[in-house]
């Protein structure tokens with residue numbers, strides 16, 4: 113089956129309503145991903161059905177209507193080939209999206225997708241999160257931050273919470289070890305000014321693994337000492 117049919121089936125099974133325009137934007141994104149993946153390493157997942165479920169629907173699994181409001185700003189940290197940021201933007205077009213990755217080849221691909229799809233209000237940044245989060249332009253400026261498959265939770269809390277405004281939310285899309293990671297991240301979450309507000313288990317169509325979305329609310333400002341310099345959160349996580 114082609115990507116469009118696979119996406120329609122997967123989205124319906126997950127309970128998502130996609131318009132024809134959205135389906136066609138997802139399809140264009142899929143085609144660019146497929147073509148560019150031959151030249152630069154973007155993803156190991158390329159089959160239409162797998163991309164529909166494991167990239168597109170999985171990215172949308174973190175969407176919560178009470179967090180995404182008109183003009184909500186979101187930074188997707190370590191976005192890679194654009195997940196979950198780009199599917200969220202296609203699904204919720206008024207989102208003010210910032211895509212951040214430290215690998216320039218991927219950033220160039222992302223800018224191309226943004227241009228080809230004619231997406232408005234998207235900024236693509238080539239930087240390490242530890243550096244961007246120290247820049248006044250980005251620090252504590254976002255309603256939401258997301259991260260999927262970037263690092264373990266104590267580490268990504270240090271990457272992402274500094275970007276989030278007081279009252280905003282960091283959304284971590286996590287795999288089977290999510291409970292253990294949530295427990296390990298308690299100290300980091302507290303130190304960085306957050307509090308877990310929800311852990312939502314996710315069941316993707318036709319996939320039986322364990323996964324969840326962890327929502328961490330920002331309840332106070334992150335101390336200026338965080339994030340520490342590039343590489344330190346990974347080498348020496350707050351645990």
Ligand SMILES: C[S@@+](CC[C@H](N)C(=O)[O-])C[C@H]1O[C@@H](n2cnc3c(N)ncnc32)[C@H](O)[C@@H]1O
Pocket residue numbers: 189190191192193194195196212213214215218239240241242259260261262271
């Ligand atoms: C395994 S990929 C996952 C990409 C995407 N989020 C996904 O779920 O498919 C991890 C990405 O995070 C980026 N990354 C890792 N640490 C980073 C950091 N500190 N700052 C910015 N990008 C980072 C890498 O360059 C890579 O593109």
